[in-house]
Amino acid sequence: MTDLAAPRRRLARPPAHLADLTVDERRAAVTELGMPAFRAEQISRAYFTRLADPVGIVDAMTDVPVADRAALAAALAPEVLSEVRHLTCDDGWTVKSLWRAHDGNFVESVVMRYPNRATVCVSSQVGCGMACPFCATGQGGLTRNMSAAEIVEQVVAAARLLRSGAAGEPMRLSNVVFMGMGEPLANYRPFMTALRALLAPSPSGLGLSARGITVSSVGLVPAIRRFLGEKIPVTLAVSLHAPDDELRDSLVPVNLRFPISEVMDVIGEYASTTGRRVSIEYALIRDVNDQLDRAHLLGRLLRGTRTHVNLIPLDPTPGSKWDASSPEQQQRFVDTVASYRVPVTVRDTRGREIDGACGQLAAAARSSSPADSGDSSSDS
Numbered sequence: 001m002t003d004l005a006a007p008r009r010r011l012a013r014p015p016a017h018l019a020d021l022t023v024d025e026r027r028a029a030v031t032e033l034g035m036p037a038f039r040a041e042q043i044s045r046a047y048f049t050r051l052a053d054p055v056g057i058v059d060a061m062t063d064v065p066v067a068d069r070a071a072l073a074a075a076l077a078p079e080v081l082s083e084v085r086h087l088t089c090d091d092g093w094t095v096k097s098l099w100r101a102h103d104g105n106f107v108e109s110v111v112m113r114y115p116n117r118a119t120v121c122v123s124s125q126v127g128c129g130m131a132c133p134f135c136a137t138g139q140g141g142l143t144r145n146m147s148a149a150e151i152v153e154q155v156v157a158a159a160r161l162l163r164s165g166a167a168g169e170p171m172r173l174s175n176v177v178f179m180g181m182g183e184p185l186a187n188y189r190p191f192m193t194a195l196r197a198l199l200a201p202s203p204s205g206l207g208l209s210a211r212g213i214t215v216s217s218v219g220l221v222p223a224i225r226r227f228l229g230e231k232i233p234v235t236l237a238v239s240l241h242a243p244d245d246e247l248r249d250s251l252v253p254v255n256l257r258f259p260i261s262e263v264m265d266v267i268g269e270y271a272s273t274t275g276r277r278v279s280i281e282y283a284l285i286r287d288v289n290d291q292l293d294r295a296h297l298l299g300r301l302l303r304g305t306r307t308h309v310n311l312i313p314l315d316p317t318p319g320s321k322w323d324a325s326s327p328e329q330q331q332r333f334v335d336t337v338a339s340y341r342v343p344v345t346v347r348d349t350r351g352r353e354i355d356g357a358c359g360q361l362a363a364a365a366r367s368s369s370p371a372d373s374g375d376s377s378s379d380s
């Protein structure tokens with residue numbers, strides 16, 4: 001782990017890493033080093049299959065001549081994120097990590113263990129440009145897009161942590177949710193490169209199942225349609241947060257460009273094309289969107305569609321005017337929506353005792369770091 005106060009290095013882009021490259025590009029990069037192309041598979045195996053970290057990857061390349069290992073690791077597997085700290089709660093079933101990127105920016109990921117599966121929630125951007133007023137990340141705006149390798153490294157690190165037994169009984173990572181900081185579809189190409197690396201079988205990638213991956217979007221209709229064209233049957237989650245345009249315009253400002261009717265159209269296309277139920281994310285906010293007339297509106301909006309409502313009890317950021325609904329009102333809301341035969345679940349509130357809401361840990365790190373520069377360089 002590193003020191004929060006360590007000086008920030010300022011590079012325009014994150015260091016190049018094999019996870020930023022396609023299989024062919026990895027082979028070309030290795031050839032440029034004067035090595036046989038199959039070294040690309042060997043270093044990929046060390047990273048994706050043996051889950052080697054930047055320090056251990058030289059030793060992990062047991063099938064590569066010793067003389068080639070350091071140059072290969074330096075060119076294709078440099079450190080892209082360094083862990084500043086990790087915090088555990090829920091009796092060790094939840095581990096939240098704070099990462100520092102090459103330019104001193106902070107992002108977060110969270111590993112959640114369950115009896116029969118393990119999930120990592122990853123960030124896809126430093127900050128977020130969608131400006132949802134109740135969200136800690138949205139308040140800071142977008143600093144920059146993350147590289148594919150920065151996204152992938154959060155997943156590899158989670159798999160490494162779970163396999164090592166440092167977070168309880170050793171187990172395999174089964175699920176990835178793109179619900180951390182940022183809007184993944186607004187960082188389209190790096191997100192897609194990362195997703196392909198997660199899905200590619202060993203040694204090219206982590207070999208995860210598309211069914212275990214959830215991609216959350218605020219409702220960028222053209223980007224969802226473009227993603228649908230990729231024909232990768234992951235679960236889509238759409239952050240709706242309000243059933244009517246008047247309220248959604250203020251809670252999710254992108255609604256001014258893509259109103260609910262257009263969002264519902266693309267949700268229908270996604271569900272019918274993939275055969276997958278789309279998850280409707282709804283952060284329940286006291287006296288803002290938790291009224292029963294809005295529950296009826298939501299029920300009517302979703303009745304007969306292939307959707308599932310995931311209610312998220314709001315985790316208020318310190319000093320925020322937004323608050324969570326009472327448990328009683330939450331239950332009334334659930335019952336009302338369910339009366340329209342729309343499946344509803346309430347998201348568990350893992351990690352809340354450790355600045356759990358998306359962006360809170362990174363925001364705290366930013367404000368406590370004397371090296372904070374407000375650097376807003378972008379690689380997009």
Ligand code: SF4
Nearest residue numbers: 128130131132135138
């Ligand atoms: S709720 Fe999601 S889309 Fe909205 S600002 Fe926060 S991270 Fe961005």
